Amino acid sequence: MSPDSHPRPGPASVSAPSQAADLSETAVQSESPARRLLASAPGRYAVAVLSFLVALALQRFLWPYIAASPFVLFFAAVMLSGWWGGWGPGLTTVGLSLVATTWLFLPPHHSFRLSMGNTLALGLYTLVSVLMTKLNVRLRRANLERAALLERERRARSAAETERARLHAIFMDAPAHIVFTRGPDHVYTFSNTMNDALVGHRAIVGRAIRESVAEADEQGLIAMMDSVYATGEPFIGHALPVKFTQADGETRETFLNLIYQPTRDEEGRIEGLAGFGFDVTDLVRARQRAEALATELRQTEARARVLAESSAVLAASLDYEATLSNAARLVVPTLADWCLVDLAGPDGRFRRMEVAHARPEDAALAKEVQRFQLLPEGNRHHPPTEALLRGEPLLVEDFPPERIRESAHNEEHARVMLAAGIVSLIAVPLVARERMLGVLTFFTSYSGRRYTQADLSFGRELAHRAALSMENARLYREAQEAIRLRDEFLSIASHELKTPLTPLSLKLQALARELTRHPEAIPRRAVESYVEVGTRQVQKLAELVGDLLDVSRITSGRLSLELEDVDLGPLVREVLARYEPHAARTGATLHFTGVEAGLTGRWDRLRLEQVVTNLVDNAVKYGGGRPIQVRLESTGSGARLTVRDEGIGIEPEYLPRIFGRFERAVSERHYGGLGLGLYITRTLVEALGGTVRVESEPGRGSTFTVELPADPGPAVAGTGPR
Numbered sequence: 001m002s003p004d005s006h007p008r009p010g011p012a013s014v015s016a017p018s019q020a021a022d023l024s025e026t027a028v029q030s031e032s033p034a035r036r037l038l039a040s041a042p043g044r045y046a047v048a049v050l051s052f053l054v055a056l057a058l059q060r061f062l063w064p065y066i067a068a069s070p071f072v073l074f075f076a077a078v079m080l081s082g083w084w085g086g087w088g089p090g091l092t093t094v095g096l097s098l099v100a101t102t103w104l105f106l107p108p109h110h111s112f113r114l115s116m117g118n119t120l121a122l123g124l125y126t127l128v129s130v131l132m133t134k135l136n137v138r139l140r141r142a143n144l145e146r147a148a149l150l151e152r153e154r155r156a157r158s159a160a161e162t163e164r165a166r167l168h169a170i171f172m173d174a175p176a177h178i179v180f181t182r183g184p185d186h187v188y189t190f191s192n193t194m195n196d197a198l199v200g201h202r203a204i205v206g207r208a209i210r211e212s213v214a215e216a217d218e219q220g221l222i223a224m225m226d227s228v229y230a231t232g233e234p235f236i237g238h239a240l241p242v243k244f245t246q247a248d249g250e251t252r253e254t255f256l257n258l259i260y261q262p263t264r265d266e267e268g269r270i271e272g273l274a275g276f277g278f279d280v281t282d283l284v285r286a287r288q289r290a291e292a293l294a295t296e297l298r299q300t301e302a303r304a305r306v307l308a309e310s311s312a313v314l315a316a317s318l319d320y321e322a323t324l325s326n327a328a329r330l331v332v333p334t335l336a337d338w339c340l341v342d343l344a345g346p347d348g349r350f351r352r353m354e355v356a357h358a359r360p361e362d363a364a365l366a367k368e369v370q371r372f373q374l375l376p377e378g379n380r381h382h383p384p385t386e387a388l389l390r391g392e393p394l395l396v397e398d399f400p401p402e403r404i405r406e407s408a409h410n411e412e413h414a415r416v417m418l419a420a421g422i423v424s425l426i427a428v429p430l431v432a433r434e435r436m437l438g439v440l441t442f443f444t445s446y447s448g449r450r451y452t453q454a455d456l457s458f459g460r461e462l463a464h465r466a467a468l469s470m471e472n473a474r475l476y477r478e479a480q481e482a483i484r485l486r487d488e489f490l491s492i493a494s495h496e497l498k499t500p501l502t503p504l505s506l507k508l509q510a511l512a513r514e515l516t517r518h519p520e521a522i523p524r525r526a527v528e529s530y531v532e533v534g535t536r537q538v539q540k541l542a543e544l545v546g547d548l549l550d551v552s553r554i555t556s557g558r559l560s561l562e563l564e565d566v567d568l569g570p571l572v573r574e575v576l577a578r579y580e581p582h583a584a585r586t587g588a589t590l591h592f593t594g595v596e597a598g599l600t601g602r603w604d605r606l607r608l609e610q611v612v613t614n615l616v617d618n619a620v621k622y623g624g625g626r627p628i629q630v631r632l633e634s635t636g637s638g639a640r641l642t643v644r645d646e647g648i649g650i651e652p653e654y655l656p657r658i659f660g661r662f663e664r665a666v667s668e669r670h671y672g673g674l675g676l677g678l679y680i681t682r683t684l685v686e687a688l689g690g691t692v693r694v695e696s697e698p699g700r701g702s703t704f705t706v707e708l709p710a711d712p713g714p715a716v717a718g719t720g721p722r
Contacts, residue, residue: 038084045092047084048089049092051093052096052100054077055073055077056074056097059073060104067105071097074093074097074125074129075125075129079132081133082132082134082136083139084140090132091130097125101125102118102122106122173192173193174194176194177192177195177198177279178192178194178275178277179192179195179275180263180274181275183272184226184229185210187208191205199213200245200247209225215245225273229262229272234259234260234261234262235259235260235261237256239257240255240257256277257278258275258276260275262274299454302334306331306458319473321353324341325353325354327466328341328354332356332357333358333447335442336443336444337445337446338356338357338362338369338420338442338443338445339354339440339441340352340354340439340442341438341440342374343437344437350438350439352370355369359446365419368419369420374388379408381407382407382408383427384439387428387441388436391436393456393460395426395453396425397450397452399423399425420443423443423444423448424443424449425442426441426459427441428460432467432470438470440462440466442459563604564603564604564605565601566600566604566605567598568595568641568708569599570596571605571608571609572630572632575613575616576592576616576630579616586620587625588619588620588624588625588627589627590616591629591630592630592631593629593631594633599632601638601639601708601710603708603712604688608688608708614678614680615641615681615706617677618643619644619645619647622645624647629644629645630644638707638710639708647701649697649698649699649700650698658694659679659681659682659692685706688708688709689708690706690707690709690712691706692705
């Protein structure tokens with residue numbers, strides 16, 4: 001329908017013709033080429049003329065039968081023309097039918113003169129035809145609008161389906177986790193591929209989240225969705241950790257930037273939620289690795305700084321206890337919240353020397369920690385004890401309360417450990433030259449830090465440096481003590497060597513005077529007196545020199561034994577008989593009891609005689625002139641020799657080291673000697689496979705007991721210089 005076939009619209013309907021034309025064009029564009037041709041302006045007029053000609057032909061053919069109705073067929077032509085072509089073709093058909101009817105069918109025929117009745121009939125025909133055309137035009141336009149609207153609706157639906165499928169495909173393949181839920185129970189209506197993979201490819205669409213993804217509740221996701229649904233306020237979370245069980249049974253942790261926002265119906269009411277999650281796991285892991293590397297770098301720098309400072313502190317003084325305390329304080333709080341130092345004492349027991357802590361408010365707790373010493377015989381699972389027994393560093397990365405209770409020595413110990421709040425711990429033994437010196441322990445509590453292998457390496461290095469410092473201090477003290485003993489020994493040795501030389505020199509001078517006084521013959525008794533004194537002093541000098549030679553052999557490892565069958569009873573009797581004059585000069589008496597003969601063993605006779613001589617000489621020297629008891633008895637597998645005096649005795653603090661080299665329990669100004677007799681005795685007895693021990697009380701004398709096996713075995717046999 002062309003725009004010029006329509007009446008000009010009024011102001012209120014200005015847009016109607018253009019809208020109708022648009023609809024007509026839309027409808028025409030959707031038709032076939034033939035139909036589009038008939039719908040064009042020439043085609044519409046051609047249809048009008050053709051319908052008029054058909055109506056005219058039928059009217060003439062049927063005229064004999066319908067002479068009373070000259071307009072009936074032309075009504076049909078007008079109706080068809082108006083419906084198909086609109087106003088122009090319709091009015092054209094009306095005009096042609098008026099001319100044809102007037103000329104051919106209304107009397108007078110073949111004339112345009114009309115009677116009043118025919119004029120009225122033509123007028124009525126024209127009015128009805130115009131009304132019919134108007135109705136047909138409106139019907140035509142309504143049909144065109146309807147067809148166009150239907151076409152538009154079809155196209156819109158098709159486009160909507162296409163867009164929906166496209167949007168669905170976009171959502172399904174989107175590089176994000178997308179879900180849609182409906183209702184307060186959050187029933188899934190959509191879940192894309194990435195979200196399906198996130199939850200382990202479960203069938204969740206059509207099911208509530210509590211039923212399909214149970215772990216979402218314990219992670220707080222459902223509570224967050226309930227809040228969004230109830231308040232209508234969107235939720236935005238950054239790098240949230242979520243954990244879901246996968247199809248293989250493993251739990252995978254993912255970090256998401258998560259957005260939940262409400263969806264609304266036509267009336268604006270909340271009907272569900274739309275969720276969007278963006279996987280930032282790689283970014284979070286990278287950030288965590290970067291932070292871990294930065295933390296490790298800082299810790300490495302701190303460890304290097306502490307090692308450097310501790311080296312300086314450990315080297316600053318030979319008082320290793322003070323330096324260890326300072327080193328422990330360097331570790332706290334840089335690398336630990338607490339640091340404990342346990343050192344081994346001379347008796348093998350451990351003493352907690354230092355408890356360093358970072359917070360001043362822990363001072364009272366530190367005193368309680370100090371009370372609990374390291375116990376090798378305690379709970380073997382206690383970390384410092386375990387490190388001590390294994391002789392290796394121990395790392396406890398995570399120390400939960402239940403493990404603390406299992407590793408404690410007792411309930412009170414467990415209470416103190418729990419109060420300290422141990423989180424992670426390192427215990428490192430202090431070892432130098434294969435000697436266990438103690439244990440260094442440091443741990444974290446309130447800082448929450450957990451130790452790694454790098455921290456264990458630091459602890460091993462710190463303990464190594466501390467042990468070397470302790471060993472150097474020990475060696476220094478021993479060197480100082482050795483120098484002191486050397487100086488003391490040289491002083492005593494020079495004094496002891498002068499002791500026999502002085503009377504010998506005096507006797508020689510007296511003998512020279514006697515020669516002057518008696519040039520021809522000196523009285524025999526005077527000579528014998530001088531010779532006796534000189535012999536005794538030379539013998540004493542020889543004994544001193546012999547002791548020095550024995551010490552030299554022992555120190556250089558050149559002491560050897562010549563084993564033979566020796567009857568111990570007569571040997572002891574011989575030594576006692578030789579010492580009776582010397583004992584008598586001090587007022588002492590020697591008493592021998594036990595086996596007189598027949599107690600035989602494979603021993604070195606000369607060395608065994610030296611042992612008995614040293615013990616008897618010691619008893620005579622310190623016996624205070626009181627009786628000395630010597631007893632010899634068989635033990636079944638060997639012999640036991642006991643020498644007891646009732647002299648001054650030995651103070652308890654000297655008993656552990658009385659058999660040491662140059663050791664003395666009395667002042668050298670009151671008692672002579674080099675302090676070597678008991679040392680040589682112990683060495684010789686042990687070389688023969690035996691043992692020697694002493695029991696003594698101050699003022700009540702001493703008892704020395706020697707036990708010797710009858711056959712010391714081939715390990716002690718040998719030849720060489722004595």
